Amino acid sequence: MQSSTMLKSSTIMIPDPELPSGATGLHVVEKGEGDQAILFIHGLGADHYEFIHQVRYFSNRYRCVTFDLRGFGHSPATANMSIDRSVLDVKALAKVLGIRKFILMGHSLGTMIGFDFAARFGEMVDKLIIVSGTSSIKESSGTYIGLKLMPTLGRFMNDRQRRLVGGVFAFNIGAFGMRSSPDVMRYYLRENPFMFTNKFFETTATYMDEIAQFDARERIGRIKSPTLVVHGALDPGIYAISSLTSAIKVPGSKLHIFPFCGHSPNIETPGNFNALVEEFIEG
Numbered sequence: 001m002q003s004s005t006m007l008k009s010s011t012i013m014i015p016d017p018e019l020p021s022g023a024t025g026l027h028v029v030e031k032g033e034g035d036q037a038i039l040f041i042h043g044l045g046a047d048h049y050e051f052i053h054q055v056r057y058f059s060n061r062y063r064c065v066t067f068d069l070r071g072f073g074h075s076p077a078t079a080n081m082s083i084d085r086s087v088l089d090v091k092a093l094a095k096v097l098g099i100r101k102f103i104l105m106g107h108s109l110g111t112m113i114g115f116d117f118a119a120r121f122g123e124m125v126d127k128l129i130i131v132s133g134t135s136s137i138k139e140s141s142g143t144y145i146g147l148k149l150m151p152t153l154g155r156f157m158n159d160r161q162r163r164l165v166g167g168v169f170a171f172n173i174g175a176f177g178m179r180s181s182p183d184v185m186r187y188y189l190r191e192n193p194f195m196f197t198n199k200f201f202e203t204t205a206t207y208m209d210e211i212a213q214f215d216a217r218e219r220i221g222r223i224k225s226p227t228l229v230v231h232g233a234l235d236p237g238i239y240a241i242s243s244l245t246s247a248i249k250v251p252g253s254k255l256h257i258f259p260f261c262g263h264s265p266n267i268e269t270p271g272n273f274n275a276l277v278e279e280f281i282e283g
Helices: 050-056 083-097 110-121 141-154 157-177 182-191 198-213 241-249 270-281
Strands: 008-015 024-031 035-039 063-067 102-107 125-131 227-232 254-258
Touching: 008 083, 024 050, 024 083, 024 141, 035 050, 035 083, 035 110, 050 063, 050 102, 050 182, 050 270, 063 083, 083 110, 083 198, 102 110, 110 125, 110 270, 125 270, 141 198, 227 241, 227 270, 241 254
Parallel strands: 035 063, 035 102, 102 125, 125 227, 227 254
Antiparallel strands: 008 024, 024 063
């Protein structure tokens, strides 16, 4: 058993009746032993480490749980991985970990999962934090067109070209923003064995299609949990206007725009981001 001051990694088996085995494993990383839990859902092209600055900061008072979505990081890919299946994975993971109600924070792709989870299982969500998210990528027209064209363009590229385009897209839209912290950059470029593998590109392509089709603009009006919507004004992938739309549609939500951040305020300005989230959680 590792000390509570360290990151604790494990593989958690969760049920999935759609699979022949009836279950799949998720790579889970935890820190902290507080009475209240924060569960983090990462974005496209990233994994649990995306929230390292938040886990380090909040784990002195909260039980912080972050994990790799199916096909990302150390979690195996499955034929049925999707946004909807990820929503069910969050529910199952919380049950296995014995967490009945928690603070839910999602980034980018993770916000789509977070929006749907809060709309469907609101009784489990104490507070919801949406970071650089959208209830429909159609509100970011350039990215939406790119996502729709990517499969077609990919047919005319060789393997090396597809890897280059996929990698640039995933890093700039999924994992990083206008700038990144040195340890996060080091992890993704040097320490993460998952990056730039066939699994990485196949998983990214699957979720790109999921993102293009996702539209929860009507569903998010059912969210009752207190909600904080955060965005970077310079986000090149999911336009900041998307967060304004979300904040209008989610009853009673709060909106904060970081003026000099891109897609990942949690990485680009972790001190200011953590202070904002702390005020929201404890307010």
